[in-house]
Amino acid sequence: MALNISAVGALCLCVIVSLFAITSAGDPYKFFEWNVTYGDISPLGVRQQGILINGQFPGPDINSVTNDNLIINVFNDLDEPFLLSWNGVLQRRNSYEDGVFGTTCPIPPGKNFTYTLQVKDQIGSFYYFPSLAFHKAAGAFGGIRILSRPLIPVPFPNPADDYTVLIGDWYKSNHKDLRNQLDSGKTLSSPDGILINGRGPNGASFNVVKGKTYRLRISNVGLQNSLNFRIQDHNMTLVEVEGTHTAQTTLTSLDVHVGQSYSVLVTADQADKDYYIVVSSRFTTPVLTTTGILHYSNSASKVSGSPPDGPTDVNFSLAQAFSIRTNLTASGPRPNPQGSYHYGEVNVSRTIILSNSQGNVNGKQRYAINSVSYVAPDTPLKLADHFKIEGVYRIGSIQDKPTGAAIQLDTSVLQTDYRAFIEIVFQNDEDVIQSYHLDGYSFFVVGLDGGQWTTDSRKKYNLQDAIPRCTTQVYPKSWTAIYVSLDNVGMWNLRSEFWARQYLGQQFYLRVYTTSTSFRDELPIPTNALLCGKASGRSLGNVIHA
Template structure:
């Protein structure tokens, strides 16, 4: 498997010598192949975690009525994945639904392997009655993430769970180790099933405000117990389909320590906005009187405001929580934007840092491309569709990645969409923008609508450089945070406003840039970013996995 001359070289050169020569511009051939072997060696040494998940429909009482939900191994929500940096994750998904199904790993970077991303642009769906095994590594990552179904409107029925990556024991964390941690999956919820919601969207009807909010699949009875004087870590993810959520705990403050893999400055908050698709980690010290307290989640930017509660129980307490509930923000867009600007990267924290190493000096890197993506809502063929720069995305029957890898014509045209907003009516299409591996790119999300947006980029994280009102123009760069902006995978864009991000495209592949608000994504608010170079190398991208599925025009070679 290995080049014999390279193996010989590795025997006679010490690691210290190799590292020194690397930084002294050792030949690119040796650099690349040494990195390949180091990567393969890392995979052999790092732990493997194996999971077998059976996906079924089942009945659960949600909102006091029986509803059909998606279960994983009989659980709603699904089981959490608990792992550590660089662990290898093997998940065999058995699809016992009556329709194709995929799971995507929200924020897991899938280093060098688009093939495991679990969206229809990169994977054929798992047919009913069959299985498929995901294999990927949590390379250089820590933090709070989640997974969920990416097909149809399955996400509105369940199938989601937490994905928590702990730091390796040899890597210190920039805060005292809590005595325990809790995973909170907060979501909006409809009494209508996912099939009915899908039918509404297929008919061109927008979805109404959800019926309620849930915490860990429950509307009011979830509880978490701790001891007075101890500090606990709360991992919080918004796994809903459309609703920004404010989170708070009665009588306690929240110390933010991590956002989607980035250690943050440890600001203290009374409450935190968590937008669709986002995850945060907070520390909570139980320093109040021994009794029980309300944990509150309430909707943001909706009328009416939806509220649900859980309980924080002090060990030994028999005293129920008391009303009133702690007050949260109401509509207050500028309150939320001001809070977002306070979330900053902890530049003194140890690994894992954003990749590539050194990119945290993002404010000094030259931007090679600027994309401005504007979302719009309108009608195409008499039905509601959402678009980006005039193109409402439609999934082809052949995944884009397969078409690209196997040179299958007629599936997509590279750079078929404009990379700045257009004033023409939206049309249906398959949008792919082209970039080169290691491009450093500025992306501006322009929101001309009166609703909040949430955008996710698969395969990498990005620096949230700035938020602003009205229409972005180049002079807005003067407002950017070019020093300690947080690095994350999902970012909100406020009504009639813009958000700017910087991203180092160091992960080769075909990556989904999508609205995290699922009805909008389902009706076309997404595109793909092709990160490419003209060499085939395991250092930059793996070959298709042996168990790859084929569909559409793609046939097994």
Template sequence: MASNGLAAAVLLLLVHIGLLSSSCYADDPFVYFDFKVSYITASPLGVPQQVIAVNDEFPGPTINVTTNNNVVVNVRNKLDEGLLMHWSGIQQRRSSWQDGVLGTNCPIPPKWNWTYQFQVKDQIGSFFYFPSTYFQRASGGFGGFIINNRAIIPIPFATPYGDIVILIGDWYTRNHTALRKSLNGGKDLGMPNGVLINGKGPYQYNTTLVPDGIDYATIPVHPGKTYRIRVHNVGISTSLNFRIQNHNLLLAESEGSYTVQQNYTSLDIHVGQSFSFLVTMDQNASSDYYIVASARFVNESLWKRVTGVAILHYTNSKGKAVGPLPDGPQDEYDKTYSMNQARSIRWNVSASGARPNPQGSFRYGSINVTDVYLLRNAPPVTIDGKRRTTLSGVSFVNPSTPIRLADQYKVKGAYKLDFPEKPLTGPPKMETSVINGTYRGFMEVILQNNDTKVHSYHMSGYAFFVVGMDYGEWTENSRGTYNKWDGIARSTVQVFPGAWTAILISLDNVGVWNLRTENLDSWYLGQETYVRIVNPEENNKTELPIPDNALYCGALSHLQKPEDISSGVTITASISTVAVTVLTILCTLMSISR
């Protein structure tokens, strides 16, 4: 049995080399990572609890790659339930097979390995990864994902002295299974227990609000140096205001797009959003400084304990941070400040991006719109006795056979291509209802928030143009307010309660792509759909073929072969890595011979 398994592994290795051999003539190197996803015990808010770690780290390690790298991540699922890793904001050009969400992939079974392989084609910027299934992000498993420019492409600012990743987010002392049970039982999650910064609780800036003995994050810096600080809101549902005491935040990039550089004393960062700032350490270091992430649009008197506080420590600091925290925006019930701040974020159309051509050469404002979808949410409703959330009256039901897999094998009835262009007028329904996108079309999506809280919306596989937002109901006349020149291109955008946000999407990435709220509780209860984009002329240039390690479930479960323990899981799981190593050697030899 073992020899048969080894033979199969060798054969699979040869297949991988054959598939990758064309890369010998491309200057796109492979980089690989090994992720062990498991439970550990940690006490981020002073209470021992089960968290999800990557390589025994909470948060997980930062993935640091360069534009056009081929990224290979071997994931070992040490959890007791299925797992998918999602690469938020990474566009997965031509390969929704690697996106890591339930509509496109079968979960990695417990105790199994699975290898992701994708190219960060023509992308730069600040992103993060997280587990997308079963509410697991509420227990951790997340980490930063940096894509650097190639050396031949200049960045629109002086090279920073250092690069710092900061992960902020609301946090509960109950783990994801307990939170999931509450949602399944028709209950709200209630107020979070705190806000974490890099997986740690607040510095004890106030002995009444913060108990003793909580470990906090300290970020060391050198005086006079400028750092690029990449901040990601990886939380469940709370918008956070980010600020550093006595320091300006020069906004430089958001989710893969360079911005017009503007100074902010603080910035609202909504769930799922990523920003990078240039921060110069220009203070006198008489003491350390507070780094603060505080909840927005909530009753401050009730939420004072839900504040994340870390420490910015100059190497020549003369003492600990003292005194009250720096004030955030004083607009508890007035959302205008935050919306105006969001509108002020503009695309730097003169900067070079991942490609040599200026980003501004893509004039989205002059492209004809081919599809229009008005997506309206609402507070949770009861459908068939279950508490659910909706988009346009449809509460999405994840299919037992993922959509892209069902297409590949022509499984009938797995989903419906009937998502409404306008909200349903009848009672809400639970369906696996999908948007039928037009390949190379240009889609306008209006996100109308009729809920009572801020929502963030994300679309996998794409960066879309944020062209407008305002309060009230969107109408045809609202298009007159659109920014048709330098609206920021990003993958996650906020929609304020009682307001709308309009985005434009160029549908050039073939596949099945998730469109969802990033608010984890609402996402879990059904506020999502998928956009299916098919090239009528099938070819491997617009979409890569199904990977040879594809997992099967639902109606295709019979195609799934058991993991071959006897031949050694490591051999099979690492086959892509081995193939890459062998290919690299072959390419080098071929280069020398030429």
């Protein structure tokens, strides 16, 4: 919802004016006012407490254009602290706005915070979500689309319409009950169902006109399950993955792993009737399935027949992952071709190998990376850096290779050098699929395969047209390798997108460090930054925060 500036109080105006000063003066601004509340929802036929934004479940879309400045004033009317994070929106030089507890203090109940985000040099499909306290299991997520500037060519004709499609697994239980289960040391049972745009079976409907083509922006906003997306009797053309135009391939179904976003084109080229949209879980027993409706404007009949079956083996997903490549002839957010960056010719300065594990610590279930299970301190790590507060975390709390040691609890931070070009290998020795996300970055997925990664595995890397993205899957008993150019100073969360695993420690922070204090390298702390923990009461410019 657009915000009328005249309706904002004097304090908010002062904050917004100060935010303008540190963003690009020539780029457009869009203003939003969001009220976060509880509300009754029943997506699976059972009444439960959801988290709404402006009364909506899911929350409103953010529609923007490359380089737009987004000013989002969030009022927290819940009974507990709240934070929003921006899955895939890079936040150049500004991890203070990332919206995870390692960088940002939560919004207290009854208070508000104004985020200032710039979708700098980005295009594509992303989403926002609540990052604290297992709130994601109650809602407060929504789609983000970043359109190309009008003069930048897009490698396909303008679609007749552009739809956000948020898919995800769902529990009927209240998010506080789920959180209490995890806090007590238990694991969660399997989810109860799958939602499409917050609705259960046949609840979501998308209108089309015969002969026209539509863009579907599909994001898996769920808690743990990889999902397969397909449409009865219709093909899809893959055109974009998390900000990168892809080589266009025809698909009958698409695996979307937790945290991932894709764009497909669908042409309404069948008879005038209704067709099933089907979403089903992958690599699970039993398989969860839900349906939506593709509705032709002159539909002569309702859906009929059986919903199309999805793939059942891992080989389909592997083959599809290998087939997703960058469209080297397409423009990105700028007019130069996406392929002009020859990442395969850059020397790697460091290799980091990350291995996930699970176990019991002090009688409770925990998850870990390189044997360290993350424990959040009471002070965001980024604020500890800014105010030079000792004792919040320590460098060396996590190693950059697996140790094989028993799981230990710590505030794990891995330091890296600004402007380094590094290789990260995700080694999954467990028999369940994993999904990892890195805030603040888009990385090249250069390789994946079964078994153990070795230096010989590099011979299989794609060093020409690997897809850049921010979330990647790692198959059971397999590895995935990525290349990352560390060009974004800050404290960035690297986490499992399996939300119970993230909550119980399968995450850490990548500290991209430089001794430079130039605003060219990193923007200053926002003048409206909330302060908490050991940073409470400290002076921030001419303002002291309680």
